[in-house]
Amino acid sequence: METFDIVFYIFATLTIVSAFVVVFTKNIMYAAFSLLFTFIGVAALYVLLHADFLAVTQILIYVGGILVLLLFGVMLTNNVVSVDIKTGTLNTIPALVAAAVIVGSLAAVFYMTWSTVGEPATAPTATTRAIGELLMTGYALPFEVASVVLLAALIGAALMARRTRKP
């Protein structure tokens, strides 16, 4: 499996480097487009862990949905032809606190579950049916709650868009 290790390191590097570009570039369009490579890299890492359904969902939701909407928003709200759309650093201290809390909780989760994490599945197994059954049985309530939240957001967005049109 040595060649798969090389594939892993290629995609890991792609993910990390593009994530750095997202954070440190001054041009917001570059940040949005390098987010594409971060998402693809993460999806590839899921594939290497044999989580095929998760990988494809990652691409569908993040690349096909969120990233397209993000680019759309940036393109429509900024002056259409100007290239100098810049990002700056604002609210440094609250951002640092928030980042520290997230890193802390991630590290806590990491150390607490480190011993219980099993080996990844060695052979590609069909995960779609199992995920579907769990969503419809054991996790039906969280699933439905999430869809109601999304529906509320959708209706809210449509309402706000309408209100601005009629002054």
Add this chain to the structure above:
Amino acid sequence: MKTELLNLIANEVLVYTLMAVVPLLWVIPFALFAVWWERKISAHMQDRLGPMLTGGWHGWAQTIADIAKLIQKEDIIPTAADRKLFVLAPYVVFVGSYAAYAAIPFAAAYVGAEINVGLFYIISISSLVVIGLLMAGWASNNKWSLYGSLRSAAQIISYEIPVALALLAAVMVAGTFDMQEINRLQSGSILDWFIFQKFPFLFLAGIIYFVASLAEVNRTPFDLPESESELVGGYHTEYGGMRFALLFLSEYANMFAVSAILVTLFFGGWGSPFGSFLSGAWYFDLGWFLLKSMVVIFVQMWLRWTLPRLRVDQLMYVGWKVLIPFSFVIILGIGAWVIAAGH
């Protein structure tokens, strides 16, 4: 095919890479042929001859000459364009179109990657094309390009929903996302094809998929992103030479990909329409698959030279108020049918 290759070459990654290159041997000749074919079809529909001289017989070498010309062209990048993204965009578009071929079953013996979520993968990976088009339009720093790519993105994300719902209807009948398995379920005669199953629900789903897929690949009557009369050339206005050729190639690659999905899900894929007649060997599979796909592509071209272009509001009306409600009705109907019949 994979097992034979694995016996031949021990390295798994190398085998997968080889498997991935195979469809390229089809895509490039197909694009060359399809451009010539489209020009001949348009010419005959408009009562003229089209290219007749290059190569002798009915101008068959016209697109080869065109490509030779495009290769020699100067590589122009507009001064005000965003250089990096301008250069990158055609590759992102082509990678997005070509990545879909990994899960298209060309024959019983060949599919680029045997994955369980094949169809789901194809739906999701095609969103790379949208990103590539937005990148091309924005990096060109040209109003026409930007409007073209914004229209294209709006159109593709709107029509992705009916596409996914119509395909989901077929998946509900098949019970799997695996493209080969869906294909095998339709083996037998023409009546086993999904388009004639659960009549009329899957029949309508097939029509909805076909209409919405036309919008996904920016074909007439949904070719607003590059409508020459208003937007010059849409997102590829500023592109020339090989970069333009790459965008053009991926457009034709997309056309074949959506036709191949339609054929696989609704028209029996590589299966013969006459039961066991002319089937069994890989060349029969491949022949049937390509023949059926080419028929669908012919219909796409036929529509392009028959129908006028829709307006933007009409486009959104058809997508959101016609195709999506109908596909929901189909999903409900098939769901009820599957529950009632027990399979």
